[in-house]
Amino acid sequence: MLYTAESYDQARSQLQQRRSLLPDATGDQEVLETYVLRELLSCRFDFTAYTLGIRRVIPRHDSLTLHIESDDHAERVLGALLPVHDPDSEVFGITGLRIRQHTDRAVELHRLDHxxxxxxxxxxxxxxxxxxxxxxxxxxxxxxDPIWQRSRSAWTADEVLFHQEYYTDAYSRRLLEGAWCASGLLRRLPLFHTIGAADFISGYIGHPFGAGTCSADALRWCFDLDHRPEVAWQTARLITALTDPGFGLPLQDTPFGIDVYDSAPYMKRLGDQEETAYLDLRFNYGAPSSLRRGPHAAVIGERVALAAARSDRWSPL
Structure with missing residues (x-):
């Protein structure tokens, strides 16, 4: 399954437990996944073998499993998600997030009162x-203050105050208006490395430009795909997958409204008709050569070769 990076047998096994191959989240779950993607993007400067360090995902209607690629990246991810309070600054991480349980194979997190x-x-x-x-x-x-450890069953006063001030402003409202996009991208994150033949994929949340189509005030989910010079960009195939009517998101080709971007072959934008979120893709040949000598070199090389060799005929599996 190209969208989740599950094998055929894994996807078939999961289908027995869920109603569709690629269910979307709703409500509280969708909101949590939006915040999770936000925090994963904060780790974007760490070189990883897979997109944002997530090797594969298992989406269910009421939960999501992220398979982290390494112990080192697991440390960065958990550290980014768990809430802590710096008395001189702010609450870092996701407010209300707690560890629900450890099992033999994973750790489950949840958000209190959600x-x-x-x-x-x-x-x-x-x-x-x-x-x-x-x-x-x-x-x-x-x-x-290790909030997640000190207060396991209730929000702390610092969390409540920080949430009221910083999770309800105009930026946060725009973020949640596009939660369907953020959650949907997180559940399809492996697409960027199963189809996109880039050495390194990173991203960030972009503010509106105040020009062109960005005048709608929607936030931009921006992904940079850094390729090695000899590998062709898989632009058309990636966009086809992201907009597939059966497995993709309700996105369509959207002009930037800025000539220099609309005429650039390395820039692509997708958006929804209601203009609640944008997905900006930037393709380039800026993959650091150090990646081909580092600890991820073999994995990246194999992954890139496989993605570049896939048939031009589109299939989601």
Missing amino acids: TTSLWLAGPPASVWKRIERDRLAFTLDQGW
Whole structure:
């Protein structure tokens, strides 16, 4: 399954537990996944073998499992998600997020007072527990409040105040108006490395330009695909997958409304008819040569070769 990077047998097995191959989230779950993608993008400067360090996903209507590619990246991800309070600054992480349980294969997170479930898998249970211990020690050394550890069943006063101030402003409202897009992208994140033949995929949340189609005030989910010089961009195939009527998102080709971008072959924009979110794609040949010598070199090389060799005939499986 190109969208989730599950094997045929894995997808078939999961289909017995869910009503469709690629269900979308709704309500609280959709909101949580929007915040999760936001935090994953904060780790964008870390070189990873897969998109944002997520090797594959398992989407269900009421939960999402992210398979993290390595122990090191698992530490960065959990550290980015768990809420901590710096008394001199702000609450970092996702407000209300707590660890619900550890199992032999994963750790489950949820948001207090919300119907949510996020599973982080990949490393064994011992690694996730060690990561939490290390995160707790680091937080205390910094003089910060380990909110997720100290208050397991209720929001802290600092969380409530921070949430009321920073999760309800105009930016946050625009973020949640496009939650369907963020959650949908997170559930289809492997597309960028199963189809996109880039060495490195990173991203960020872009503010409106105030010009062209961005006058709608929608936030932009921006992805940079850095390729090695000899590998062709898979622009058309990636856009076809992202907009597929059966498995993709309700996105369509959308002009930037800015001549220099609309005429650039390396820039593509997708948006919805209601103008609640944009997906900006930037293709380039800026993949650092160090990636081909680093610890991810073999995995990246194999992945890029496989994506570049896929048939031109489109199939989601």
